[in-house]
Amino acid sequence: MIDLISLGKNAKIASAQLNKLSDEKRNAVLVGVAKALRENADYIMQENTVDIQACVKKGVSDAFIDRLKLTDKVIEGMAVGLEQVAQLESPLGKTVYSYKNKEQGIDVKKITAPFGVIGIIYESRPNVTADAFALCFKTANAVILKGGSDSLRSNVAIAKVIKGALSNAGVDPNAICVIEDTSRQTTTEFMKLNQYVDLLIPRGSASLIKTAVENSTIPIIETGSGNCHVYVDKSANAQMASEIIFNAKTQRYSVCNACESIVIHKDELSALTIIAEKLKEKQVEIRADERAYQTLSGYPYLLYATEEDFYTEYGSAKISVKTVDSLEQAIAHINEHSTHHSESIVTENKENATKFINEIDSSSVYHNASTRFTDGFVFGLGAEIGISTQKMHARGPMGLDALVTWKYIITGNGAVRK
Amino acid sequence: MIDLISLGKNAKIASAQLNKLSDEKRNAVLVGVAKALRENADYIMQENTVDIQACVKKGVSDAFIDRLKLTDKVIEGMAVGLEQVAQLESPLGKTVYSYKNKEQGIDVKKITAPFGVIGIIYESRPNVTADAFALCFKTANAVILKGGSDSLRSNVAIAKVIKGALSNAGVDPNAICVIEDTSRQTTTEFMKLNQYVDLLIPRGSASLIKTAVENSTIPIIETGSGNCHVYVDKSANAQMASEIIFNAKTQRYSVCNACESIVIHKDELSALTIIAEKLKEKQVEIRADERAYQTLSGYPYLLYATEEDFYTEYGSAKISVKTVDSLEQAIAHINEHSTHHSESIVTENKENATKFINEIDSSSVYHNASTRFTDGFVFGLGAEIGISTQKMHARGPMGLDALVTWKYIITGNGAVRK
Numbered sequence: 001m002i003d004l005i006s007l008g009k010n011a012k013i014a015s016a017q018l019n020k021l022s023d024e025k026r027n028a029v030l031v032g033v034a035k036a037l038r039e040n041a042d043y044i045m046q047e048n049t050v051d052i053q054a055c056v057k058k059g060v061s062d063a064f065i066d067r068l069k070l071t072d073k074v075i076e077g078m079a080v081g082l083e084q085v086a087q088l089e090s091p092l093g094k095t096v097y098s099y100k101n102k103e104q105g106i107d108v109k110k111i112t113a114p115f116g117v118i119g120i121i122y123e124s125r126p127n128v129t130a131d132a133f134a135l136c137f138k139t140a141n142a143v144i145l146k147g148g149s150d151s152l153r154s155n156v157a158i159a160k161v162i163k164g165a166l167s168n169a170g171v172d173p174n175a176i177c178v179i180e181d182t183s184r185q186t187t188t189e190f191m192k193l194n195q196y197v198d199l200l201i202p203r204g205s206a207s208l209i210k211t212a213v214e215n216s217t218i219p220i221i222e223t224g225s226g227n228c229h230v231y232v233d234k235s236a237n238a239q240m241a242s243e244i245i246f247n248a249k250t251q252r253y254s255v256c257n258a259c260e261s262i263v264i265h266k267d268e269l270s271a272l273t274i275i276a277e278k279l280k281e282k283q284v285e286i287r288a289d290e291r292a293y294q295t296l297s298g299y300p301y302l303l304y305a306t307e308e309d310f311y312t313e314y315g316s317a318k319i320s321v322k323t324v325d326s327l328e329q330a331i332a333h334i335n336e337h338s339t340h341h342s343e344s345i346v347t348e349n350k351e352n353a354t355k356f357i358n359e360i361d362s363s364s365v366y367h368n369a370s371t372r373f374t375d376g377f378v379f380g381l382g383a384e385i386g387i388s389t390q391k392m393h394a395r396g397p398m399g400l401d402a403l404v405t406w407k408y409i410i411t412g413n414g415a416v417r418k
Numbered sequence: 419m420i421d422l423i424s425l426g427k428n429a430k431i432a433s434a435q436l437n438k439l440s441d442e443k444r445n446a447v448l449v450g451v452a453k454a455l456r457e458n459a460d461y462i463m464q465e466n467t468v469d470i471q472a473c474v475k476k477g478v479s480d481a482f483i484d485r486l487k488l489t490d491k492v493i494e495g496m497a498v499g500l501e502q503v504a505q506l507e508s509p510l511g512k513t514v515y516s517y518k519n520k521e522q523g524i525d526v527k528k529i530t531a532p533f534g535v536i537g538i539i540y541e542s543r544p545n546v547t548a549d550a551f552a553l554c555f556k557t558a559n560a561v562i563l564k565g566g567s568d569s570l571r572s573n574v575a576i577a578k579v580i581k582g583a584l585s586n587a588g589v590d591p592n593a594i595c596v597i598e599d600t601s602r603q604t605t606t607e608f609m610k611l612n613q614y615v616d617l618l619i620p621r622g623s624a625s626l627i628k629t630a631v632e633n634s635t636i637p638i639i640e641t642g643s644g645n646c647h648v649y650v651d652k653s654a655n656a657q658m659a660s661e662i663i664f665n666a667k668t669q670r671y672s673v674c675n676a677c678e679s680i681v682i683h684k685d686e687l688s689a690l691t692i693i694a695e696k697l698k699e700k701q702v703e704i705r706a707d708e709r710a711y712q713t714l715s716g717y718p719y720l721l722y723a724t725e726e727d728f729y730t731e732y733g734s735a736k737i738s739v740k741t742v743d744s745l746e747q748a749i750a751h752i753n754e755h756s757t758h759h760s761e762s763i764v765t766e767n768k769e770n771a772t773k774f775i776n777e778i779d780s781s782s783v784y785h786n787a788s789t790r791f792t793d794g795f796v797f798g799l800g801a802e803i804g805i806s807t808q809k810m811h812a813r814g815p816m817g818l819d820a821l822v823t824w825k826y827i828i829t830g831n832g833a834v835r836k
Binding site: 016019020099101104105106108110115116194198199213214217219220221237240243244246247248251353357358359361362363364365366367368369370372373374378379380390391392393395396397405406407408409410411412413414415416417 | 438517519526533616631632639658771775776779782783785786808809815823825828830831832
């Protein structure tokens with residue numbers, strides 16, 4: 001068992017130092033870390049190779065290896081990411097509210113401030129190690145990282161290079177800590193380290209998020225699980241619907257903002273054939289309810305949908321179809337089955353679009369656009385640490401703003417409450 | 419066992435209706451509820467009397483009865499509170515961010531939106547039933563209330579009157595739900611009702627908050643536990659320090675922003691006699707560490723402090739004293755022992771004040787002022803639902819702003835991601 005208490009304490013101590021550094025200093029350190037990553041790319045790739053060899057032996061999928069693999073290009077991407085974060089405006093120390101209470105003789109100011117220590121739990125994508133560090137360091141938060149076991153050596157190698165660069169810059173290397181024990185027991189204990197960890201962000205699959213929701217006593221932000229819908233309304237432009245759905249489903253299968261389910265008005269079922277014609281190009285399997293199935297008979301990759309399909313984030317070339325009798329039914333179906341990530345309505349009827357936008361309970365609601373846009377860069381927020389699917393603190397793409405809290409500062413001259 | 423699932427489902431349905439009402443309608447309903455409370459004051463007081471009689475039989479303290487008792491004046495206060503909330507500006511539907519992504523052909527807007535259903539767990543203070551309803555209804559959130567068992571009849575009576583007023587106004591009465599089963603098992607199940615409850619706010623003692631932190635899978639905001647400190651720095655004005663501490667400790671003992679501990683620089687121990695002289699007026703018991711004890715020998719209500727004292731929120735005429743060698747030690751002691759609510763430094767040294775403000779990890783940090791000011795009205799925020807001592811979503815006094823989340827709205831004209 002790893003000593004999580006000491007790890008937490010050390011991260012907390014480091015966070016206090018980060019808070020005292022100037023923005024300029026923090027930015028310079030980020031640039032220094034980028035340089036160190038480039039200089040040590042060979043070492044990082046060597047360690048990564050050991051992880052990959054172990055995974056190949058285990059017989060994992062090519063997609064898994066693809067996410068795990070650190071090439072020169074991926075490491076260069078990490079370095080550029082660090083430099084980009086250094087360029088962003090700092091969200092710290094902003095006055096977001098001020099109030100002069102003359103009667104009581106006090107000045108009240110609310111300013112943005114670091115959380116302190118942020119914990120991140122993620123799967124075997126080692127580039128997250130550098131990306132998450134960059135965003136946390138920029139916001140003067142120390143970070144404790146718990147990555148997937150299959151990428152442990154890679155994560156440790158990246159963290160070692162970062163720690164070296166921090167030390168060279170006179171910064172406490174515990175600003176980044178990697179939990180080297182990836183056992184379930186340690187992960188569960190980590191989720192209860194409230195004394196030292198101020199915020200926990202689980203990134204990854206629905207089951208990882210569920211484990212965090214059920215076990216963490218640290219406040220968490222749920223991210224990334226995306227069972228996204230496109231609703232084809234009665235008065236949709238069928239051609240537009242087919243292009244939006246084709247893009248939302250097939251542009252990238254594994255991402256959380258991909259469309260997993262088509263909801264279609266019964267009077268618009270004819271559009272479904274146009275949509276299917278397009279999806280056929282990529283051999284997308286369609287899992288349809290009764291009415292949609294009848295409409296699509298003859299489509300080469302057609303199955304009946306089960307209720308479970310409507311709860312499933314496929315992450316692959318599959319999509320479900322639900323036929324509804326009304327806009328109200330569409331909204332109810334989506335609110336019941338979605339993960340509250342991103343949903344879109346295709347319609348020429350503005351009133352229906354407004355109703356959909358108001359009543360759909362998701363982080364990002366679209367009108368006549370692909371769900372694939374839910375992304376920090378696309379929304380103009382810059383680098384993101386994840387897409388929040390919950391409502392507290394942050395919703396949708398989480399940029400630097402999501403990594404700060406606030407503090408009230410009150411000054412008086414001997415003021416006492418009357 | 420009460421059927422929490424149905425209760426949650428009904429509250430969720432009501433919340434969808436609330437979201438469709440106009441601000442004007444919601445405000446008019448709040449005024450109608452105030453009228454109904456006044457008209458039914460006798461009924462509410464009758465039911466309250468039954469609660470009180472049961473408590474008197476159990477032999478609870480006078481302070482407990484005092485918080486439980488609903489008089490004409492308390493009910494009038496509840497009604498006026500509702501009318502005041504109706505007057506406040508709505509925090510809903512505000513655009514907090516907008517961005518035009520020309521390259522991708524989309525308009526992005528981030529607006530404030532209701533949470534949906536908010537759960538509140540509180541102790542036997544029936545006025546909270548109306549106050550919490552008002553703030554939640556104003557922000558188009560349905561509320562599920564779980565009050566203390568000793569005030570159950572009072573809470574149910576208040577909710578019944580509110581439900582009647584809602585029905586009369588054509589509003590779903592499930593906008594307010596009271597859990598009538600106050601057993602621990604039901605409370606624990608309530609804390610796991612994620613499917614229907616979007617946010618849980620526990621209000622009350624440290625043990626209630628702890629139970630919620632450990633058991634809730636719903637995102638929670640911790641509130642109200644306040645082990646607040648006043649630090650008397652080396653260069654403090656001793657007279658000012660004594661007045662601030664006297665106010666912070668004795669103006670009201672039971673409140674969460676009262677001072678529970680004095681931290682004093684060793685070179686300023688002489689100020690402690692002046693401070694104690696003032697505290698003697700109210701017979702405040704002082705629990706002092708060795709150095710402070712020596713300084714105060716002869717004070718009539720003097721005891722040695724144990725380590726436990728430094729973690730204790732007395733809520734009564736008791737205060738602890740810790741002597742430190744430096745500002746750094748004061749900051750470390752406070753960050754270790756406080757509940758991160760409100761802390762104050764008394765000093766004439768601006769540099770020390772800045773250091774204290776930057777490094778103290780609490781929601782509200784004061785310079786030369788009493789901690790008693792941490793309050794929504796005093797900070798200019800209006801009515802509050804509690805004082806958040808955590809960092810996510812809300813910190814310090816939580817006004818209407820804390821009861822809304824956000825939603826991204828993205829519009830295109832067939833936009834697909836490139």
